[in-house]
Amino acid sequence: MISFSSLSLREELTRAVSDMGFETPTPIQQKVIPQLLSQPSDIIGLAQTGTGKTAAFGLPLLHHVDVAQKHVQALVLSPTRELCMQIQEEFKKYGYYMRGLRTTAVYGGVPIGGQIREVKSHPQVIVATPGRLIDLLERKALSLEQVQYVVLDEADEMLNMGFREDIEFILKNTPARQYTWLFSATMNNDVRNIAKRFMSKWQEFAVAKENVTNENIDHQYYVTSHHNRFETLRRLLDFTPGIYGIIFTRTKQDCQDISEKLMKMGYHVSPLHGDMDQKMRSKVMERFKNKQLQAIVATDVAARGIDVNDITHVINYELPDDPEVYTHRSGRTARAGKSGICMSIVSPKEISNIRQVERISKTRFNKSDIPDGAEVIRKKLFYYLEQIETASPEEDFGRVYQASIHERFADMEKDELIRRLIWLQLKETIAAYGDAEDLNAGYNTQEPRGKARSGSVRLFINVGMKDGISSNEKLLHFITESTDIEAGQIDRITVRDLSSFFNVSSSAAEYIIQVMSQKKFKGRKVRIEEAEQRDRERGGYASKGSSSTRYGGGSGRAPRSHSSGGSQKVNKRYYDK
Template sequence: MNTFSELGLNEQLLKAVDELGFIQPTPIQLQAIPVLLSGTKDLIGLAQTGTGKTAAYGLPLLQLVDEKQKHPQALIVCPTRELCMQIVNEITLFKKFSHGIHVTAVYGGASIIMQIKDIKRGVQIVVATPGRLIDLIERKAINLDQIKYVVLDEADEMLNMGFQEDIEFILKNTPKRDSTWLFSATMPAEIRNVSKRYMQQPKEITVGKMNTANVNIDHQYFTTTAFHRYEALKRLIDFNPGMYGIIFTRTKADAQEISEKLTREGYDIEALHGDLTQAQRNKVMSGFRDKTLQLLIATDVAARGIDVQGITHVINYELPDDIEVYTHRSGRTGRAGKTGVCMSIVHAREVGRIRQIERMVQAPFHKLEIPSGKDVCRKQFYYFIDKLLQADISHGDYETYMPMLQEKFNDMSKEEIMKRVAAMEFDRFLKYYENSEDLNVRERGRERGVERQESHAGRKREGKKEFGGNGNYTRLFVNLGTKDGFYKASFLQFILDLSDLRKDVLGRIDMKEMNSWIEVDKNSANQMIRAIDGKKYKGRRIRMNEADSFVRKKTND
């Protein structure tokens, strides 16, 4: 196992890394740090968001700069103020035992006078957004003549935001730099052109396949009409009551409008977009990090640099105009080894773009049905019951009130009490979804005819116990269904987690209220049965066996 001590870092940095709990370098750190410590080699690092890029360049910078020289020696340029502050926070943690090294952030939306004062006090590392840095250069408030190292972080996003001229201006104003380090999730032609003009035979490191998505993310899409897009969003949120996520829109007007609508309807949500002041933005982000906000709705530009742990879902209210942006959006979830879900709401004409993104990120997309109103109510009900059962009653003098409660409920059955508790919690959902319509777009014309023919053929095959009609699959029965609180995506995740198998071994899944049938690759069927049969779910023993044996047993009985 590779460790940080093998990479050539000094004792002070190793002590800081150890105190932070870092044990094994990430792939980008493992490959980049030894190269960057030379201080004279240009480098292009291609890796997704959340792979540890800040440490990959931050640790070498702290070792290379001279703490005795009280002027800027290293410059880190990034697209947004949020990312700017995040980088400074991380480098500050890394330099805990490297006394005498100072780092400061300069970005728009904050007092430029205070930032100039910070620079004049003497700093070795400056982290800046392009606009504010150019403002400081033109005011002659910062001297870049002695900059030795320039880092371009999230370079592709800076180009997407129109900063190409600014980046070139900055590079032209750092003529004495020893090396340029460029980090990016993707490699568009514009970045390649910048590297050719301003870098000398750069070492190129690619972690994973370029543009590929995080393997811990389940990519889902839901097809509806443009008219029903907002209603579909609400239904997906209601169907995932424990969601802690980010919703992406194309424009700040959409972000603000949807945020206001959802807030009026009782959701804990705030919008994040370019019209907010820095104080407003800090307040929103503080609420989101503290989880007093369940949801954040943001534009792509405003969301750059957000690094919040534990995000369970990303929802694309609309697909991004540039499909490469999808990897940035989806990369907000499924971090630090955890799983996440990225949902996209699309209309029928956008399915072709889903296929493009699927090819680009090299990960399968699952087409799921927008849940019905009954599905939502059932899911909310199970979620509430779970919370009720897990409620901590160890604190508080509840015994004092028990005689009064017993007297109040003396003439009421347990069943009636439970109904009243459910009514208080679910009255709003039940009324709202009582006559809810189907939001899914159904295929029409020739394709729908083909679908009907295939469905009819499938039913005939199922009657012959062939189910999916594929001889490579074994059909399994399991006594779990929608009544247990599952829907297809969560059920799929549940059986894969228990069996330690991959998605590609599964065929069709047919879920009913009380039980389900699953197609599993013949070579993996026994492993799944061994892993799941006999386990318990919510106190009930799970039964799993080959579907044919189940049918024969019923016949014999």
């Protein structure tokens, strides 16, 4: 196994890495560092956040820097202020023993005057966001004429944020550039086009996506109605009282609104998004790293600069549109060999998005029930009991206050004292959850299956054997994959040429109709409705595989539509493709 001591780094870097506790390089470091040390060339490194990319390019970069030369020799571009600052901090640690090394970071959101003074102090390495770097170039505050090494970190994210023209401008203004090192989580067309224009004969190094191989992440999802999304978030927070996590939102406005609502309710959270000034964002990150906050509510872009290894939970307030973004988000937890949980709040219509993420990331999600009020109260009770059991009061506390406490409660039984103390801790939770509603969307999964199940509903669906549904099992698979309903909730399946029937519990019927009505099957919109009541009561349904086009045991009646209209119109509407 490769170790950092065997990588032939300059002695100062090896010593610093040892001080940081690094022994074995990560997969991307093992692939990239030896190449960039012995035979520098243009490279593309494909690895996602949290895989050690900063050291993969940072150590070789500092290894090649000539500290005797007082001009900019290397440039690192990153998409956000937070990531820019994070890289700069890592460079300081790596170069701690390199006398004469100067690195500086330049980014927006802070006054430019101090950064102008920094770049005029002759740093050999500059870490920058594209916009601020161009601002400095236009002010002629620095020159890139002698830059030999350029690193594009999180290149896909920079391009997604609209920095294409800025990147091209900067690369065109590095005439002495010998090597370009591009790091990205994905190799999309935009990234490839940049490589084709500004790199030559590059080598490509890729490592497996973190969450495909990271079995320490428990991927959970909770199904609720859209209007109950915030209440579900709140309940999940209360059900995990020891949480140290990140809550992801799609927009900056959602980030701000959700944070404000949670803070008003007494939760120790804070927003983190691009509309906040740098001073405020830095303060939030400091509080989060010091664990003064139980969670931060963040947008994807703002979260790029978060580098914390002991995050216990990631919560997706809404699923991202891109499955790759989900991979980035969930990768914030379960780092450094620890376990973690990624929770996603979805509406019934979004269950298909879960399936899409499963297919792309090859990760299995576990459907979890939103805890009821009693479960929340019980969870908090045991959390406080554990806190009491593991508490270690300072010796001075007992010496100073023990006598007063004993005197005050001398006549109170121990059990009564404990009961009152626990009540004080739990009374707000009990008040909030004593009569809490069920937030789970959908159906009762506890109803037993049976041929003559009471309260069952017969449903019609406009797909059949001519659509490729050649068996009961195929229809069952289509329904369960589309709705996430348990197979045991479905029985008495009848598949015909152009349509099919099946029975479900009455509590599941409305849910299935709502979800399936949003689906398409082989490009055709799915139509699903409750079948005619008298046909359902007769029970004279066609047998499996019947080619009959008549509904319900030969009555010839069309399914009962929830909308108005005659049976002939409904019948024609369902047979049209």
